[in-house]
Amino acid sequence: xxxxxxxxxxxxxxxxxxxxxxxxxxxxxxxxxxxxxxxxxxxxxxxxxxxxxxxxxxxxxxxxxxxxxxxxxxxxxxxxxxxxxxxxxxxxxxxxxxxxxxxxxxxxxxxxxxxxxxxxxxxxxxxxxxxxxxxxxxxxxxxxxxxxxxxxxxxxxxxxxxxxxxxxxxxxxxxxxxxxxxxxxxxxxxxxxxxxxxxxxxxxxxxxxxxxxxxxxxxxxxxxxxxxxxxxxxxxxxxxxxxxx
Ligand code: PGA
Numbered sequence: 001x002x003x004x005x006x007x008x009x010x011x012x013x014x015x016x017x018x019x020x021x022x023x024x025x026x027x028x029x030x031x032x033x034x035x036x037x038x039x040x041x042x043x044x045x046x047x048x049x050x051x052x053x054x055x056x057x058x059x060x061x062x063x064x065x066x067x068x069x070x071x072x073x074x075x076x077x078x079x080x081x082x083x084x085x086x087x088x089x090x091x092x093x094x095x096x097x098x099x100x101x102x103x104x105x106x107x108x109x110x111x112x113x114x115x116x117x118x119x120x121x122x123x124x125x126x127x128x129x130x131x132x133x134x135x136x137x138x139x140x141x142x143x144x145x146x147x148x149x150x151x152x153x154x155x156x157x158x159x160x161x162x163x164x165x166x167x168x169x170x171x172x173x174x175x176x177x178x179x180x181x182x183x184x185x186x187x188x189x190x191x192x193x194x195x196x197x198x199x200x201x202x203x204x205x206x207x208x209x210x211x212x213x214x215x216x217x218x219x220x221x222x223x224x225x226x227x228x229x230x231x232x233x234x235x236x237x238x239x240x241x242x243x244x245x
């Protein structure tokens with residue numbers, strides 16, 4: 001069995017379909033724990049969710065938002081953090097209460113025990129009902145870089161150079177941290193439902209490797225195929241150009 005693959009015409013359709021799944025999840029369980037990604041891919045989904053919340057179609061004020069990843073050692077007031085990006089793009093305009101946002105404990109004295117506590121907080125919130133993920137050009141999901149094991153947990157890890165280069169556009173000249181804390185692949189695989197959103201020609205090759213090559217730590221996103229029943233890949237046509245080869 002393979003994950004469900006839904007091919008949609010374009011970015012807008014991908015964004016709306018991903019938002020549909022978030023809305024369905026929250027309408028059946030308004031206090032659910034959900035993980036949502038950062039990056040350019042989810043922006044349209046966030047815009048759709050904000051619109052639908054303002055229209056009264058979904059209540060975004062009760063769910064628990066668990067962040068997927070964050071740069072090690074950055075403080076919440078740093079505008080370059082992933083969490084502050086998420087605040088500006090989604091949390092604030094959507095009116096999500098700050099106390100419902102769980103960010104990675106990247107300034108803890110003991111990051112490893114703080115990471116274990118983060119996992120415990122997910123369990124106490126009832127486990128992830130939904131994890132929406134983007135995919136990096138090198139196959140990372142959250143910040144599980146090539147080499148990440150299928151059973152990896154929330155932890156500190158070294159960023160791949162490709163990820164550092166990709167993140168530089170968000171850093172406005174400041175240097176990008178070389179380490180991050182990220183939910184593990186194993187943590188993500190425990191979510192009840194996983195949605196991978198993929199858009200654009202630049203993701204064609206990594207999507208092909210993710211879905212068609214043998215599963216491997218070289219492409220951490222390929223581990224999602226270990227839980228095919230849970231996983232839906234929503235990809236636009238531009239991203240799927242190499243799938244038949
Ligand atoms: P992108 O990033 O949405 O900006 O392509 C995805 C990722 O690195 O996870």
